[in-house]
Amino acid sequence: MSDAPARTVHARYPEHLRQQVDDYLDGLWFTVGDSREAAEAAGTEGLVEAMRYSLLAGGKRIRPVLALATAESLGREPADLMPAAAAIELVHTYSLIHDDLPAMDDDDLRRGMPTCHVRFGEDVAILAGDALFAEAVRLVCEEQGGGPVVQAGILREISRATGVAGMVGGQYLDLKGAGAGGADALAAMHALKTGRLMAVSVHVALVLSPPPPGQDAVYRAFARELGLLFQIVDDILDVAGSEEELGKAVGTDERLGKVTYTSLHGMDRARELAAESHARATALLEQLPGDVDDLAAVADTAFTRQS
Amino acid sequence: MSDAPARTVHARYPEHLRQQVDDYLDGLWFTVGDSREAAEAAGTEGLVEAMRYSLLAGGKRIRPVLALATAESLGREPADLMPAAAAIELVHTYSLIHDDLPAMDDDDLRRGMPTCHVRFGEDVAILAGDALFAEAVRLVCEEQGGGPVVQAGILREISRATGVAGMVGGQYLDLKGAGAGGADALAAMHALKTGRLMAVSVHVALVLSPPPPGQDAVYRAFARELGLLFQIVDDILDVAGSEEELGKAVGTDERLGKVTYTSLHGMDRARELAAESHARATALLEQLPGDVDDLAAVADTAFTRQS
Numbered sequence: 001m002s003d004a005p006a007r008t009v010h011a012r013y014p015e016h017l018r019q020q021v022d023d024y025l026d027g028l029w030f031t032v033g034d035s036r037e038a039a040e041a042a043g044t045e046g047l048v049e050a051m052r053y054s055l056l057a058g059g060k061r062i063r064p065v066l067a068l069a070t071a072e073s074l075g076r077e078p079a080d081l082m083p084a085a086a087a088i089e090l091v092h093t094y095s096l097i098h099d100d101l102p103a104m105d106d107d108d109l110r111r112g113m114p115t116c117h118v119r120f121g122e123d124v125a126i127l128a129g130d131a132l133f134a135e136a137v138r139l140v141c142e143e144q145g146g147g148p149v150v151q152a153g154i155l156r157e158i159s160r161a162t163g164v165a166g167m168v169g170g171q172y173l174d175l176k177g178a179g180a181g182g183a184d185a186l187a188a189m190h191a192l193k194t195g196r197l198m199a200v201s202v203h204v205a206l207v208l209s210p211p212p213p214g215q216d217a218v219y220r221a222f223a224r225e226l227g228l229l230f231q232i233v234d235d236i237l238d239v240a241g242s243e244e245e246l247g248k249a250v251g252t253d254e255r256l257g258k259v260t261y262t263s264l265h266g267m268d269r270a271r272e273l274a275a276e277s278h279a280r281a282t283a284l285l286e287q288l289p290g291d292v293d294d295l296a297a298v299a300d301t302a303f304t305r306q307s
Numbered sequence: 308m309s310d311a312p313a314r315t316v317h318a319r320y321p322e323h324l325r326q327q328v329d330d331y332l333d334g335l336w337f338t339v340g341d342s343r344e345a346a347e348a349a350g351t352e353g354l355v356e357a358m359r360y361s362l363l364a365g366g367k368r369i370r371p372v373l374a375l376a377t378a379e380s381l382g383r384e385p386a387d388l389m390p391a392a393a394a395i396e397l398v399h400t401y402s403l404i405h406d407d408l409p410a411m412d413d414d415d416l417r418r419g420m421p422t423c424h425v426r427f428g429e430d431v432a433i434l435a436g437d438a439l440f441a442e443a444v445r446l447v448c449e450e451q452g453g454g455p456v457v458q459a460g461i462l463r464e465i466s467r468a469t470g471v472a473g474m475v476g477g478q479y480l481d482l483k484g485a486g487a488g489g490a491d492a493l494a495a496m497h498a499l500k501t502g503r504l505m506a507v508s509v510h511v512a513l514v515l516s517p518p519p520p521g522q523d524a525v526y527r528a529f530a531r532e533l534g535l536l537f538q539i540v541d542d543i544l545d546v547a548g549s550e551e552e553l554g555k556a557v558g559t560d561e562r563l564g565k566v567t568y569t570s571l572h573g574m575d576r577a578r579e580l581a582a583e584s585h586a587r588a589t590a591l592l593e594q595l596p597g598d599v600d601d602l603a604a605v606a607d608t609a610f611t612r613q614s
Contacts, residue, residue, distance in 0.1 A: 030471040043495075044471050047479040051471075098437060103429035122410035126433070127479050130405060133440055134470035141463035148459035155462055156448035163441035164337040164351050164358075172354040172434050188350075 013060070013301045014294040017068045017078055021061045024082050025089065028055070030135050050120040050128040051135075055093045057111045060305070062298060063201040064089045066226070069294035070205035070219065083143035084154045084204045087136035091162055092197060094132035097125050099171065105252065112247030133162075146208055153207040161200035166192055180259045187228070194234070195227025202226075215288060222284040222295070229277040230302045235260035236270050237307070247307060278303040320367070320608045321376055321601040324385055328371045331389050332362055332396065337442050357427040357435040358442075362400045364418045367612070369605060370508040371396045373533070376601035377512035377526065390450035391461045391511045394443035398469055399504060401439035404432050406478065412559065419554030440469075453515055460514040468507035473499055487566045494535070501541070502534025509533075522595060529591040529602070536584040537609045542567035543577050544614070554614060585610040 030048050031038040039045040064085035068078040078085075100107040100115040101122060108118050117125035137155060144151050160166055170193025178189045202223035206216055238253045239262045253260045261270040281299045285292045337355050338345040346352040371392035375385040385392075407414040407422040408429060415425050424432035444462060451458050467473055477500025485496045509530035513523055545560045546569045560567045568577040588606045592599045 032472065039471075042472065042476070043480055043483075043485055043492075044476045046483065047471060047476060095437075098433055101433065103433060123482055124479070126405055126408065126410060127475050127482070130402075130436075130440070131471050131475040131479075133437070134466050134473070134475060137444055137462055138466035138470050141459055141466055148455040151459040152448055152455035152462070155444055155459070159441050159445035159448055163445050164346075164354060164438050165339065165349065166441070168434050168438040168441060169349070169351045169354060172431070172438075173350055175430055175434070176350075176353065178350055185350075 013297050014065055014069055017065045017072075017294065018061045020068070020078055020082070021064045021085065021089065022056075024086050025055055028052070028086070028135075028139075030131065046120075047124065047127060047131060050116055050124050051093075051132055053113075053119060054097050054110075054116045054128065055090065055132070057113055059111060060301065061089060062230070062302065063092055063198060066198070066201040066295070066298050067204055069298055070202045071208060073288065073290035073292050073295055074205060074209040074211060075290065076205070076209050080145060081205055081208050083139045083145075084158075084208070085201070087139045087144075087154075087158065088197065088201050088204065090132045090136035090139065091158065091167075094129040094136075095162075095167055095171070095197075097129040097132070101125060104171075104175070105256065107248060107252065109248045150208055154204045157200050157203045157207060161196040161203075166196040167194075170194065170196070174258065177257075177259070183264060186259055186261070186264060190231040191224070191227065194231045195224060198227035198230055199223035218284055218287050222281055222299075225277055225281040225284065226299060226302055229274060229281060229299070232261045232270060232274045232277060233302060233305060235262050236267065236274065237305075238262075239267065241306065274303060320604050321372055324372045324375045324379075324601065325368045327375070327385055327389070328368045328392065328396065329363075331393050335359070335362070335393070335442075335446075337438065353427075354431065354434060354438060357423055357431050358400075358439055360420075360426060361404050361417075361423045361435065362397065362439070364420055366418060367608065368396060369537070369609065370399055370505060373505070373508040373602070373605050374511055376605055377509045378515060380595065380597035380599050380602055381512060381516040381518060382597065383512070383516050387452060388512055388515050390446045390452075391465075391515070392508070394446045394451075394461075394465065395504065395508050395511070397439045397443035397446065398465065398474075401436040401443075402469075402474055402478070402504075404436040404439070408432060411478075411482070412563065414555060414559060416555045457515055461511045464507050464510045464514060468503040468510075473503040474501075477501065477503070481565065484564070484566070490571060493566055493568070493571055497538040498531070498534065501538045502531060505534035505537055506530035525591055525594045529588055529606075532584055532588040532591065533606060533609055536581060536588060536606070539568045539577060539581045539584060540609060540612060542569050543574065543581065544612075545569075546574065548613065581610060 029035055029039050030051065031042055039048040067081055067085035067088060071081040072078060096110060097116045099105050100110060101117055107115055116128055140151055140154050144154060162168060170189055173189040174193055178185050202219055206219055261273060278299060282296060285296050334341065336342055336346050337358065338349055346355040374388055374392035374395060378388040379385060403417060404423045406412050407417060408424055414422055423435055447458055447461050451461060469475060477496055480496040481500055485492050509526055513526055568580060585606060589603060592603050
């Protein structure tokens with residue numbers, strides 16, 4: 001937030017993990033042979049181009065970085081979880097593409113660039129979203145290590161987090177103005193729409209490296225909290241953020257008449273809620289035995305981000 | 308085809324399998340508790356209603372019936388493969404919903420009923436399609452028996468069949484008029500767009516009950532052939548079918564300027580191609596040791612269907 005109260009930042013955002021994510025995503029061509037040439041030979045390079053356009057538009061990669069940082073805190077190499085982490089970013093990207101469509105939020109700008117349907121047409125954008133989802137599942141089935149137990153476990157988590165009782169259900173509630181039902185309804189909607197995909201980024205690491213039950217519960221509470229924190233800050237930025245830094249239009253929520261943390265509680269109280277959520281997330285991390293510096297940095301970034 | 312040459316029908320369409328599929332699909336509410344009440348309590352009943360509207364619109368259920376008939380021919384109970392078979396029908400339904408959207412084929416009628424976006428709005432239709440895909444994956448992860456090896460194997464097949472090198476890639480090629488590249492390009496496009504999802508209905512049964520390699524190859528060749536047959540007949544029906552029987556507008560392909568088997572080869576030759584494909588499919592079945600009556604009936608229906 002541009003005028004958030006001064007606070008101690010515990011650690012720097014794990015740029016090395018973001019870089020690894022970016023490198024991995026940049027290598028995806030969704031075609032046997034994994035190259036532009038292979039996509040051209042198949043005639044689907046236009047579809048792949050639209051998928052990569054939205055996928056490689058940058059951003060903090062907070063979900064896959066969160067997955068990798070969780071795996072690290074459990075003593076694993078980031079590479080061990082990269083396909084699942086990337087799959088979550090593919091799912092996130094597909095949801096942005098479909099959310100931006102004229103029939104949905106009708107946004108023309110995302111991360112400073114024309115949205116997928118503005119650039120490639122609505123038809124291709126719909127298919128690019130659909131294909132990213134299918135390719136996310138394929139990535140886990142074909143590339144994720146740990147064998148079928150881990151693969152099926154990760155897909156169970158991702159599918160639960162993205163179906164009716166997850167992201168898409170939350171988008172539906174948002175569409176239908178469920179946030180207007182008051183603070184509890186708003187929180188419940190966001191828990192599905194944004195929270196579940198954020199939380200599942202932690203959960204996939206728990207599938208790969210199951211910690212003892214007590215730790216597992218702390219990780220899950222942290223995951224939930226981070227989803228909440230991220231959404232409160234999103235709402236604040238939609239009002240107080242700079243269009244230039246955000247790379248998309250501000251005031252979209254107000255234009256669409258959406259109930260948000262700021263419209264419901266006012267800006268000052270929304271900032272307090274964000275600070276309280278961040279404090280709870282940090283306190284949870286202190287209960288964990290592993291190296292949680294990178295996880296703390298992700299929580300800090302979720303709190304202090306300007307875009 | 309309404310005036311197809313008289314021929315021997317080997318067996319009756321396996322209505323008992325279709326009934327089992329319909330009963331199973333009718334029990335899906337995509338909500339913990341699996342009931343309308345549970346969906347209402349979650350606030351997502353409108354989304355679930357749209358999903359069920361399109362899912363329960365009837366039809367021959369040829370893909371899931373094909374999956375179950377293949378499992379039977381391998382000595383398994385249909386129930387053993389029902390979640391995976393249903394998942395394929397969910398994926399098929401999601402693809403129809405997205406295909407019908409105004410930005411895509413812009414169809415108002417499907418199986419004699421208003422299409423999903425006409426009935427529920429474009430925004431809900433987009434989300435209903437997205438949710439059906441996620442719920443298909445969840446169904447396999449949570450309900451399909453055989454353990455993680457079978458679950459991950461089935462999802463590998465389904466995700467390959469539906470991504471860039473499958474159904475969505477084929478829809479993209481269709482959109483871009485790839486069929487205009489001649490007979491080979493048309494066949495290649497259909498192999499992705501329609502053929503892969505038809506073939507995967509056989510493949511999931513092979514994952515559950517792997518036959519010896521020689522039989523496996525015959526099953527896969529049969530699966531490919533059936534996809535081709537189905538598409539040729541689709542093209543014929545789009546020209547020669549009755550709007551009443553089809554339950555959707557005829558002449559859509561011509562309106563959209565699409566290249567089809569009939570536009571490319573003429574109606575008479577298209578009918579010959581269908582007959583040849585049916586004969587090849589039947590000949591392949593004769594090489595299999597199990598009870599293939601139901602599979603033969605599916606192939607017959609794919610050939611003689613009027614809708």
